Amino acid sequence: MAEELMQQLRSKATELLLREEWNESVLAYSQFISLCQDHLQKTRDLLQPDPDDLSRLHKSLCLALSNRAEARSRLREFAQALQDCDQALKIESAHFKTLLCKGKILMSLNRYAMALDCFRAAQLDPQSCGSSESLNGYLEKCKKLEFLARTGAFDISDWIASRFQGKPPELAEYIGPVQIRKSEISGRGLFATKNIDAGTLLFATKAIAIERSILGGGELNENAQLVMWKNFIDQVNNSASKCPKTRNLIGKLSSGEDEFDLEVPDISLFRPETEEDGTSSCFDEKLDANRVLSILDVNSLVEDGVSSKVLGKNSDYYGIGLWILACFINHSCVPNARRLHVGDHVLVHASRDVKAGEEVTFAYFDVLSPLGKRKEMSKSWGFDCDCKRCNFEEGVFSRQEMREIEMGIERGMEAGGVVYRLEEGMRRWMVRGKEKGYLRASFWAAFYEAYSSEKSAKRWGRRIPPADSVVDSVAEAVGSDGRVLKVLLERLKKSGGVVEAEKALKLGRGLYGKVMKKQAMKTLLDLLVMHEQKAIS
Numbered sequence: 001m002a003e004e005l006m007q008q009l010r011s012k013a014t015e016l017l018l019r020e021e022w023n024e025s026v027l028a029y030s031q032f033i034s035l036c037q038d039h040l041q042k043t044r045d046l047l048q049p050d051p052d053d054l055s056r057l058h059k060s061l062c063l064a065l066s067n068r069a070e071a072r073s074r075l076r077e078f079a080q081a082l083q084d085c086d087q088a089l090k091i092e093s094a095h096f097k098t099l100l101c102k103g104k105i106l107m108s109l110n111r112y113a114m115a116l117d118c119f120r121a122a123q124l125d126p127q128s129c130g131s132s133e134s135l136n137g138y139l140e141k142c143k144k145l146e147f148l149a150r151t152g153a154f155d156i157s158d159w160i161a162s163r164f165q166g167k168p169p170e171l172a173e174y175i176g177p178v179q180i181r182k183s184e185i186s187g188r189g190l191f192a193t194k195n196i197d198a199g200t201l202l203f204a205t206k207a208i209a210i211e212r213s214i215l216g217g218g219e220l221n222e223n224a225q226l227v228m229w230k231n232f233i234d235q236v237n238n239s240a241s242k243c244p245k246t247r248n249l250i251g252k253l254s255s256g257e258d259e260f261d262l263e264v265p266d267i268s269l270f271r272p273e274t275e276e277d278g279t280s281s282c283f284d285e286k287l288d289a290n291r292v293l294s295i296l297d298v299n300s301l302v303e304d305g306v307s308s309k310v311l312g313k314n315s316d317y318y319g320i321g322l323w324i325l326a327c328f329i330n331h332s333c334v335p336n337a338r339r340l341h342v343g344d345h346v347l348v349h350a351s352r353d354v355k356a357g358e359e360v361t362f363a364y365f366d367v368l369s370p371l372g373k374r375k376e377m378s379k380s381w382g383f384d385c386d387c388k389r390c391n392f393e394e395g396v397f398s399r400q401e402m403r404e405i406e407m408g409i410e411r412g413m414e415a416g417g418v419v420y421r422l423e424e425g426m427r428r429w430m431v432r433g434k435e436k437g438y439l440r441a442s443f444w445a446a447f448y449e450a451y452s453s454e455k456s457a458k459r460w461g462r463r464i465p466p467a468d469s470v471v472d473s474v475a476e477a478v479g480s481d482g483r484v485l486k487v488l489l490e491r492l493k494k495s496g497g498v499v500e501a502e503k504a505l506k507l508g509r510g511l512y513g514k515v516m517k518k519q520a521m522k523t524l525l526d527l528l529v530m531h532e533q534k535a536i537s
């Protein structure tokens with residue numbers, strides 16, 4: 001009787017699995033597994049259990065656990081799916097299907113080294129011959145990702161060479177020379193553990209959740225943004241409910257209050273290989289819905305896709321996401337890092353040379369803007385920026401002459417005139433070195449306009465500084481930026497020059513990172529100029 005019921009349940013579960021009805025299939029397998037375990041226990045309790053019966057039941061149980069793992073992995077319930085795999089492998093340590101399933105789950109969780117062990121073990125199973133093609137495919141992909149996760153040696157050259165056609169390249173999660181420490185800016189921050197040169201990848205991480213949409217203008221836009229925000233919150237909650245580790249990590253993020261008291265998590269916690277540490281049990285009490293909202297408010301980032309940005313495609317495109325490790329980076333108006341979005345990954349690299357022990361910062365908003373505008377933007381982020389540039393500029397912007405320059409801009413003063421007055425002012429106020437770069441960055445719009453127009457360049461001639469020295473000082477102060485690089489590229493196009501070409505490549509590395517070969521970088525820089533020209537015309 002029990003045998004018959006088991007047979008029926010097994011057929012039903014298999015059918016549901018084949019029909020890809022994952023939830024129902026999990027339920028049916030769970031019933032079958034429980035019956036099978038009972039039956040196994042009863043058979044074992046017999047005075048003389050039949051070894052064939054035991055072996056048959058073990059096989060059935062192993063296969064059912066393996067199939068339930070497959071269904072659970074399709075539902076992205078990875079933790080439970082892994083438990084099923086481990087139970088199945090306890091019964092049959094070389095079970096091909098289970099090893100393949102476990103390898104795929106571990107790969108989805110970015111635990112490449114462990115996934116490789118599974119695929120290699122599966123290769124030893126004689127059953128693997130029939131499925132060798134897909135197994136070899138996974139094995140090769142996993143080897144590549146394991147190498148990337150270990151070395152951070154990403155290369156997106158081919159994708160750029162194809163003008164971002166097709167899917168973005170497959171990337172791994174990687175953590176480079178950084179650690180989390182208490183920050184003098186606020187709460188915790190990310191710090192360099194060694195000297196790093198511009199373009200070096202600091203880390204790459206995949207989003208916990210991303211919600212993307214094409215938004216139109218007006219009221220519709222506002223409604224669509226609300227819907228997006230709601231979907232995004234649902235996605236985050238969904239990820240958190242399915243993975244205790246994700247839940248635990250989200251719980252470590254700032255909700256914007258009492259940042260000074262927040263614990264400083266060890267960077268190893270963010271490595272995909274690190275198992276859940278058990279603290280999640282007390283976690284649910286802390287992570288209520290309001291807290292999730294505050295956490296997302298403080299930590300979510302707008303996606304800045306390199307492909308759409310460079311090609312100027314889909315200007316209405318909007319994506320919002322949560323990239324956990326990036327959440328520990330504080331803002332500075334003199335940032336030393338940038339982010340590059342490729343697919344669902346964010347790659348954070350140094351945008352200029354960074355010293356060991358220096359805090360890694362990126363810009364939450366446009367830092368090529370004057371102090372007043374930056375203060376507004378920082379307020380809307382819920383903090384008052386207290387960086388050295390803001391502190392320095394507080395003093396300078398209170399000068400009467402500075403106010404006159406700002407008023408001149410409002411009244412439509414010619415860009416060359418603004419630049420001239422600012423440069424003259426800096427000479428009189430004895431502003432030197434980096435601080436010159438700060439103020440030039442604040443008035444970048446005027447510099448940009450002055451250098452972009454032939455008429456202005458002719459009119460102001462030597463009374464305004466040469467563009468390349470301004471580009472150098474702004475890049476040194478605030479790191480690489482597409483608009484700054486563009487001025488250099490325009491000059492390069494007109495007058496050539498090896499030094500300028502090298503300088504442009506260095507700025508390009510600061511802007512996009514070292515994740516592409518020289519030729520691909522040149523292609524990207526050409527695309528950048530073409531897009532800017534289109535945007536201007």
Ligand SMILES: C[S@@+](CC[C@H](N)C(=O)[O-])C[C@H]1O[C@@H](n2cnc3c(N)ncnc32)[C@H](O)[C@@H]1O
Nearest residue numbers: 186187188254298327328329330331383385386
């Ligand atoms: C994404 S978190 C950055 C990491 C955060 N410090 C932590 O301990 O988790 C953003 C929050 O950090 C703080 N923050 C970031 N940059 C700041 C700055 N320049 N000045 C003051 N507070 C800043 C603000 O409270 C902001 O809401």
